[in-house]
Amino acid sequence: MVAREKMLACTHVLHAFAPFKPADLFAKLAQSDYAQLPSDVYGAGGASDLVVERLKELFGTSGARFCIKGMIAQMAALRAAVERQGNNLVAIHRMTHFDIDEMEAVEILHPIQFRRLGTAYQPFTVDDLDKMGEVPGVVSVELPVRRAGYKLTPLEELVKISNWCRERGVHFHLDGARVFGVAEAYGKSLKEIMALCDSLYCSFYKELANIGGCGLLADEEFLAESDVWFTRHGANVPFEFPQAITALIGLDEFLPRIGEFTAFAKALAAAFNKIDGVRTVPLVPETPNFQVHIEAPKAALEAAFEKQIEADKVWLSGHALPTIYDEVQAIEVAIGAGSMSLSVEEWANYLSQSVGTARNEIEV
Amino acid sequence: MVAREKMLACTHVLHAFAPFKPADLFAKLAQSDYAQLPSDVYGAGGASDLVVERLKELFGTSGARFCIKGMIAQMAALRAAVERQGNNLVAIHRMTHFDIDEMEAVEILHPIQFRRLGTAYQPFTVDDLDKMGEVPGVVSVELPVRRAGYKLTPLEELVKISNWCRERGVHFHLDGARVFGVAEAYGKSLKEIMALCDSLYCSFYKELANIGGCGLLADEEFLAESDVWFTRHGANVPFEFPQAITALIGLDEFLPRIGEFTAFAKALAAAFNKIDGVRTVPLVPETPNFQVHIEAPKAALEAAFEKQIEADKVWLSGHALPTIYDEVQAIEVAIGAGSMSLSVEEWANYLSQSVGTARNEIEV
Incomplete structure (x- = not known):
């Protein structure tokens, strides 16, 4: 599990609850x-x-x-x-x-x-x-x-x-x-x-x-x-x-943009499913939310995410959940305005890198 | 009972929860x-x-x-x-x-x-x-x-x-x-x-x-x-x-000002107790909170408060609570920074006016 505080330094976060600076929100709300x-x-x-x-x-x-x-x-x-x-x-x-x-x-x-x-x-x-x-x-x-x-x-x-x-x-x-x-x-x-x-x-x-x-x-x-x-x-x-x-x-x-969020989730899942050792649940998301199942050891996967968070300031996930297969870990994705700050291709590239790192570490 | 919305137009409110404009608070919080x-x-x-x-x-x-x-x-x-x-x-x-x-x-x-x-x-x-x-x-x-x-x-x-x-x-x-x-x-x-x-x-x-x-x-x-x-x-x-x-x-x-709030509550209660038909509980408040018991019919008292709210933009209370005496009504006072916008004498004068109006109405 990656410490949540590290999310603060990230420039892109694939998560519905990215921390923010309250002062910025208050300034917006005052208007x-x-x-x-x-x-x-x-x-x-x-x-x-x-x-x-x-x-x-x-x-x-x-x-x-x-x-x-x-x-x-x-x-x-x-x-x-x-x-x-x-x-x-x-x-x-x-x-x-x-x-x-x-x-x-x-x-x-x-x-x-x-x-x-x-x-x-x-x-x-x-x-x-x-x-x-x-x-x-x-x-x-x-x-x-x-x-x-x-x-x-x-x-x-x-x-x-x-x-x-x-x-x-x-x-x-x-x-x-x-x-x-x-x-x-x-x-x-x-x-x-x-x-x-x-x-x-x-x-x-x-x-x-x-x-x-x-x-x-x-x-x-x-x-x-x-x-x-x-x-x-x-x-x-x-x-x-x-x-x-x-x-x-x-x-x-955001209510008028729900269709956009769902379309992004579907495109993202399709791109993720092309990565070796990765499949999404549902295979085709119906809503802006889905799971990503990744064939890699939990510790190696979380370490790979942490490496990416520190090197690239990109947060895919900080925590891998268990699945029925010991060798497969799940992460959750929730698409909203915040998680669309990168393109589908960019997110897929980052995931591919993290998964590659985690899976190579198995072979070592 | 006076409609709470009328509090908004008041310039002085003897109440811990005076409504305010969220935009003003957000602007302060942003700083x-x-x-x-x-x-x-x-x-x-x-x-x-x-x-x-x-x-x-x-x-x-x-x-x-x-x-x-x-x-x-x-x-x-x-x-x-x-x-x-x-x-x-x-x-x-x-x-x-x-x-x-x-x-x-x-x-x-x-x-x-x-x-x-x-x-x-x-x-x-x-x-x-x-x-x-x-x-x-x-x-x-x-x-x-x-x-x-x-x-x-x-x-x-x-x-x-x-x-x-x-x-x-x-x-x-x-x-x-x-x-x-x-x-x-x-x-x-x-x-x-x-x-x-x-x-x-x-x-x-x-x-x-x-x-x-x-x-x-x-x-x-x-x-x-x-x-x-x-x-x-x-x-x-x-x-x-x-x-x-x-x-x-x-x-x-506000924590450093608690002594000031308590002293104001004591002084206010002392001034209120000089008004005919009024006594506070406790007689000498120990904390910034006390009740004011007023000998007047409930409807007449609430009408008098409402009249003052509309005429003077001063909110003493909007709601009278029962006491053991049918002819005595209670209001609650909570002193904080907001309720110190008038002097003890000014608040006592306003209360005296409202009580006078309510009690004269009995005699009518």
Whole structure:
């Protein structure tokens, strides 16, 4: 693992969260029209209200809520849903981010019982729901499933799952952390995706590159029921305007560029797949996110990345994740405006160099 | 209740949370030396690390954590403490802020059982602990108890409570939302207060006027045990530098002025107490916070405040709280740099006018 601080000295970073100098961001924000609005007070007024209006318009819902932390919004939504349903069984994908990356927070903090469906590699299907043998109170689908290699439930399957829930009176929640790229992949509007579910969480700090915050979309009645859970989880911070203003800028500047980000991801993956010992997952990315699997020992690969970071000031990755093959390591790629500072060919050349270095080191 | 938006047009606001224009704050922040540091990444690096260093230095602890929301920090501390103790009984004051103002969040989200001590009007004493008849895992003291009229546990009593806990192996937690003013009131250093307890929460957005965020102080070992609870509660936000940088500015600019704020609060309360039908609680404030009790009907008082807000652009309060006397209403005063924009005499004159208007309206 390469020390994160080394990212600061890099001129090009293939990563959604490149550190930056707060002073530069503040200077930009001071010029924003949104910063001329008064501050919110505990999330009411100013930019926060505007985010809510924009979200309702984009997703066609009667209600929307802005929240500084996604984990809180999803816990509030799941808890409100199980309380409404009178059924605490929640069907999720086995690799669901809010389960495996947050230390079982949901089940530990709430009287919720997860039923973990599918394999570690593909989204679950309506068949998996049929096979459950019981009817859950809530079905949650992550789009795409990050920890299953950014695999996206096909639209046709999503519609089937939606219908399955409707027929049984099950609350259907979408974990749409990356829903803006997903809408592009489906060729559908955000309203059309929203129409399939009862509640949807979207994140502003993935494709839209803001400094934090998320939206919870649902009808007004459901949001009113979730309100008490937002409060109990500490969502009512005195001021949320820094996150709200950058969310508005993200919607203005980056939402129109999602197609561009996806096209870049596809071209980048195609170029990466030509490198010996490299293949991407998905083979053809559907959204701006994908994994790169590299046949090289972990230590050699990370050392090669570090060498490149120091010599060329280019950051491809600082950390290799395990795959099912001991000899294959994975890195994650998230395309946004920042990661497009080099051309596809330039990034592919840098990756090729790092992989070459790592693989030559094996032979030594 | 006066609409909060009307505060925006006021030139003088007797309130800790006067809305402001984010653009002005961003322009100021862009000039701060702290904004020249790189951003944090999920709370690591940049201004966040610096807040932690400053906190450890001020409180003399081996560990400190910065967190964007106080409710999360206190829940993490209480849960880690009961897990360590193997005893889920937590003794608190009956009017404890994190209990009564957060919809019983702690007991609903955690397997914690509160034992609510004392009356609604005074801090509890070591005698109340003796009378419990059982030994709790944790004792938590709020300094001062806001919902009991900002009454402060006398230092001598606090020492007794600390000893009581030490003798029985009970974890002693201090809810020090306003600990900077409390240290001034006790004439003790923050280190001396910290030495009495096992964990302490301090807020940056009371006397120190930052935009949000808090500190949890304890030894490194306890903080390591609380870490998983911070994560489960969603404390790991991608960037916390806006809150961290304003916290550092608050420590630099406002911490040295706490004595001045307290003296102003005392002088203001003395002047307010000369007004017919007005008395403050405490009669002599010990910290920069106090309540003002006004003998006037709620509707007439709020109407009088609203009239003054519109005519003079002066905001004393927008909302009257009930007291035990139907004919007496309470407002809260928190002195900080913002609320010192008028002299004691000027504020007292404005209050006298509003109270006069409200009380004359009774006679009509």
